[in-house]
Structures are given as C-alpha cells and as structure tokens.
Amino acid sequence: MKKFAGILIMTVFFSGYASAKCDRDEQTIFSCLTGKSKLIEVCDAGKTVSYSFGFPNSKPEIVVTVPRNKASTYQWEGIGRYITYSVNIPNGNTDYNVFWSVDKLSDEHAVEAGVNVEINQELVATVKCVGEKSIVQNIEGIELQRTE
Secondary structure: OEEEOOEEEOOOOOHHHHHOOOOOOOEEEEEEEEOOOOEEEEEEOOOEEEEEEEOOOOOOOEEEEEEHHHOEEEEOOOOOOEEEEEEEEEEOOEEEEEEEEEEOOOOOOOEEEEEEEEEOOEEEEEEEEOOHHHOEEOOOOOOOEEOO
C-alpha cells in the first residue's frame, strides 16, 4: 500500500489476474483491463521495457519492446490537483503513453488510467481502464529518463 497526500491507494492483485503477460523474471509496471476486456500491460525486464495490448490468455494485438533508455516517465511533482504518473513507450512515429491519475480534491478520489496513443505527436486514441480493482500501478518512482 502507498499513501499520497492523505489518500490511501492500494495496488490490488486478484485471482482472475493470472492472465498477466509479464514473465516471472519481469516486474509489472502497470496493468489493467479495458471496457472491452482487453489487457493493457507494461513490463520491466531490466534492460528492456515492454508494452502490450490485447485479450488476456491470447496473443496480444500489440507488443512493443524497447531498450530501457528509450522508455521515459512522468512523475508527479507534488503540486496540483491531480496525482499523475505515466510511462511512455515509443515505436517509430507512435508513442504509447500509459497513465494513472487520481483527483486528490474530489470526494471520491476516482482513479483514471489507461493508454494514450499518439502518432506524430498527435493524439489518435485513448483507451481507459475500468474497475479500479483491476489496476496494478507501479509507475511511481520507476527509474527511467524523464518525459520531456
């Protein structure tokens, strides 16, 4: 469990999550299920960082693996209404920006998470996670270069 600015946030694993794609020797940086029951996942293998998207227990529709020095992160700096963390995985002219955010001023402290897809620095799609209990968020404090 992690505590941010008076907000208790839990990383939850549940029995139905056995479909994770990260190998045993990889750390799950982020994962969640979408409204269409697809899995968004980011895995840390030490020298590489991978992004995958697709139905659990099936071959992913998208898999992008980059050297660790090519991935980047945005880390909340303690200022502002939204506590936000993200990991950016580039693939040619496409960037997969996996994000997690919470509104610290709202009564419900709702979490918003998912992936933004940008092509040539233009947002072309956002796929959001559903069900906070399906979200695993280990982006905070990850040692990657900072997103510019």
